Amino acid sequence: MFETLILILDSTVRLSTPLLLACLAGLYSERSGVVDIGLEGKMLGAAFGAGTVAYLTANAWLGLLAGIGVSVGLGLVHGFASITNRGNQIVSGVAINFLAAGLTALLGQTWFRQGGRTPALPEGGRFRDIVWPFAEEMRGIPVIGPIYSELLSGHNILVYAAFLAVPLTWWVLFRTRFGLRLRAVGESPAAVDTAGISVTWLRYRAVVGCGALCGFAGAYLSIAQGAGFGVNMTAGKGFIALAALIFAKWRPASAMLTCLLFGFLDAIAIRMQGQEIPGIGEVPVQFFQALPYILTVILLAGFIGKATPPKAAGIPYVKERS
Amino acid sequence: MSAGQLPRWVDYGLIPLLNLAAAFLVSGLVVVLIGENPLKAVEVLVWGSLGYGEGIGFTLFYATNFIFTGLAVAVAFHAGLFNIGGEGQAYLGGLGVAFACLALDRFVPWYVTLPFAILGSALMGAAWALIPAWLQATRGSHVVITTIMFNFIASSLMVYLLNNVLKKPGSMQSETRTFEEGGRLPFLNDIFPSFGFGYAPVNLSLFVALAACVLVWLLIWRTKLGFEIRSYGANASAAVYAGISPVRTIVLTMLISGGLAGMMAINEIMGSQHRLLIDFVTGYGFVGIAVALMGRAHPVGIVLAAVLFGMLYQGGAELSFEMPNITRDMIIVIQGLVILFAGALEHMFRPAIGRFFTPSRALMAKEA
Numbered sequence: 001m002f003e004t005l006i007l008i009l010d011s012t013v014r015l016s017t018p019l020l021l022a023c024l025a026g027l028y029s030e031r032s033g034v035v036d037i038g039l040e041g042k043m044l045g046a047a048f049g050a051g052t053v054a055y056l057t058a059n060a061w062l063g064l065l066a067g068i069g070v071s072v073g074l075g076l077v078h079g080f081a082s083i084t085n086r087g088n089q090i091v092s093g094v095a096i097n098f099l100a101a102g103l104t105a106l107l108g109q110t111w112f113r114q115g116g117r118t119p120a121l122p123e124g125g126r127f128r129d130i131v132w133p134f135a136e137e138m139r140g141i142p143v144i145g146p147i148y149s150e151l152l153s154g155h156n157i158l159v160y161a162a163f164l165a166v167p168l169t170w171w172v173l174f175r176t177r178f179g180l181r182l183r184a185v186g187e188s189p190a191a192v193d194t195a196g197i198s199v200t201w202l203r204y205r206a207v208v209g210c211g212a213l214c215g216f217a218g219a220y221l222s223i224a225q226g227a228g229f230g231v232n233m234t235a236g237k238g239f240i241a242l243a244a245l246i247f248a249k250w251r252p253a254s255a256m257l258t259c260l261l262f263g264f265l266d267a268i269a270i271r272m273q274g275q276e277i278p279g280i281g282e283v284p285v286q287f288f289q290a291l292p293y294i295l296t297v298i299l300l301a302g303f304i305g306k307a308t309p310p311k312a313a314g315i316p317y318v319k320e321r322s
Numbered sequence: 323m324s325a326g327q328l329p330r331w332v333d334y335g336l337i338p339l340l341n342l343a344a345a346f347l348v349s350g351l352v353v354v355l356i357g358e359n360p361l362k363a364v365e366v367l368v369w370g371s372l373g374y375g376e377g378i379g380f381t382l383f384y385a386t387n388f389i390f391t392g393l394a395v396a397v398a399f400h401a402g403l404f405n406i407g408g409e410g411q412a413y414l415g416g417l418g419v420a421f422a423c424l425a426l427d428r429f430v431p432w433y434v435t436l437p438f439a440i441l442g443s444a445l446m447g448a449a450w451a452l453i454p455a456w457l458q459a460t461r462g463s464h465v466v467i468t469t470i471m472f473n474f475i476a477s478s479l480m481v482y483l484l485n486n487v488l489k490k491p492g493s494m495q496s497e498t499r500t501f502e503e504g505g506r507l508p509f510l511n512d513i514f515p516s517f518g519f520g521y522a523p524v525n526l527s528l529f530v531a532l533a534a535c536v537l538v539w540l541l542i543w544r545t546k547l548g549f550e551i552r553s554y555g556a557n558a559s560a561a562v563y564a565g566i567s568p569v570r571t572i573v574l575t576m577l578i579s580g581g582l583a584g585m586m587a588i589n590e591i592m593g594s595q596h597r598l599l600i601d602f603v604t605g606y607g608f609v610g611i612a613v614a615l616m617g618r619a620h621p622v623g624i625v626l627a628a629v630l631f632g633m634l635y636q637g638g639a640e641l642s643f644e645m646p647n648i649t650r651d652m653i654i655v656i657q658g659l660v661i662l663f664a665g666a667l668e669h670m671f672r673p674a675i676g677r678f679f680t681p682s683r684a685l686m687a688k689e690a
Contacts, residue, residue, distance in 0.1 A: 081666035092666035098658030105651035290478035300463030
């Protein structure tokens with residue numbers, strides 16, 4: 001029983017990581033007032049970029065860099081449309097999702113001719129699991145042993161990076177001048193503008209930061225968790241991350257807990273397939289899949305607390321009008 | 323530069339065309355990037371979609387889907403709402419069509435089933451839009467986010483229903499049984515053999531779609547409700563002061579929008595597939611956003627935009643056949659670019675064009 005729990009928690013960590021990275025990405029963007037439903041597309045683009053470069057160079061770090069590059073590029077398109085041109089942020093996000101889905105499949109097929117997939121990555125093209133010291137030796141110790149050697153040890157570097165990004169994000173947002181301004185520009189851009197700080201430049205930095213984190217998330221899918229890019233390999237994770245961001249009420253620590261919860265639901269769903277729960281019977285796996293979305297809707301309706309987005313989120317800033 | 327300062331033909335003709343041209347230019351660059359000749363690609367695309375009867379038939383078939391989802395997004399636009407849930411609403415609409423067809427197909431001819439199928443699809447689509455609408459109207463949760471969530475919930479729900487509840491007994495496929503004659507709309511090819519639509523699945527629901535265009539036009543510009551919808555969209559707080567109920571407007575608009583999205587399923591399920599199956603919507607709901615944007619939320623514009631996207635879908639299929647390097651994913655790229663340029667970047671060319679028109683206006687002012 002304890003063993004099972006540890007195994008489920010272990011896969012929870014693995015499944016939460018891309019959600020957490022994308023969720024933190026969205027956090028930067030939306031805190032600055034730029035709504036981003038293109039998380040999915042940026043992740044997908046990054047996964048493709050990372051998979052392609054990691055395959056060609058057999059270097060996971062270069063892959064990661066390429067993933068970040070692609071994702072930041074898409075983020076800049078979003079920024080150009082929604083910050084510079086004051087376009088509709090939702091429409092721009094939808095466009096980015098379409099572009100990424102189409103381009104990755106198209107270019108993947110043109111370059112590799114394997115139905116849009118990248119070939120299996122060569123040695124060195126993947127981030128390997130890091131085994132902590134004495135993990136094997138400690139395995140035998142009850143309770144602490146499995147927690148140390150299964151749950152804490154044995155993940156790849158991006159997993160640890162994702163969880164380290166949580167306190168870092170908190171520190172940046174709530175303890176630095178940049179973070180204060182970033183949050184301010186999401187609440188009242190006019191006030192920030194009056195203070196003589198550029199709304200545009202702040203928002204562009206937020207969008208680039210968002211792109212970089214989405215780059216990590218995408219790279220995790222194709223060169224850390226997986227061994228290559230597959231068509232539409234994000235499969236809605238960007239939208240789950242968006243749901244998690246709302247569920248976490250745009251806060252870093254809650255984001256981590258929410259992503260862990262959503263990852264746990266996913267892990268349970270995989271585990272429970274075809275199994276009966278005593279007293280309830282078999283719960284359809286689709287129920288677990290839909291649960292994050294259902295929970296988010298219930299939260300948004302204000303039945304379990306209240307999710308108030310940054311006030312200026314989704315509204316382009318027009319100087320003359322204010 | 324505000325919209326009112328430019329002549330109407332610039333606002334409704336030139337700028338959308340420029341945006342579209344930019345989208346196609348970038349698409350052409352993508353084609354060059356994968357080592358093909360873009361002019362040849364355009365030729366194949368246009369010929370494949372309009373060059374012969376069956377191609378036209380397929381183009382019109384896809385256009386029918388896009389008219390429904392485009393109208394759905396457009397109606398919501400008029401109230402300032404963004405219904406991004408066309409995907410889920412159309413999926414549930416399929417359930418409504420399937421209920422009507424499965425119940426009636428063995429007993430009555432198609433023209434008796436059709437009204438029930440229309441009713442069923444509209445009701446189910448509207449029902450799926452009701453909760454996001456109600457939540458936005460009364461609890462302030464944003465309709466964009468809730469409709470996205472509802473797309474995913476719809477997808478899970480339908481997978482469950484098709485695998486566990488509605489599945490044809492003894493079948494491995496996640497789909498209902500195939501409808502009998504009473505649950506199939508006649509193909510246009512059978513009604514008008516002289517057009518030579520061949521095996522194209524374009525069917526009578528094309529006329530249902532066109533009728534929906536007329537009704538939407540009447541609703542938005544010729545009824546009290548339409549006036550309320552437009553007033554609310556133009557300035558919500560002013561509309562409330564004028565005595566227009568926001569809750570009623572939001573809910574009614576979203577019900578109509580969801581109903582229209584749901585009706586897309588008539589074309590796919592009753593008109594072509596003749597059974598309810600997994601993933602029959604595959605992005606048509608999202609394309610509706612592009613169609614509504616390009617058609618400037620006007621039924622005539624939507625028909626034109628829907629035909630254009632129908633051409634992309636059918637011509638794209640032909641393209642992937644003739645030039646195997648350009649897979650069908652190219653259509654998705656083009657869609658993304660159209661949404662980007664015609665939607666998110668719609669103001670990009672406006673300042674330049676505005677400058678172009680200003681001198682002549684200054685001159686006019688001098689003369690006056």
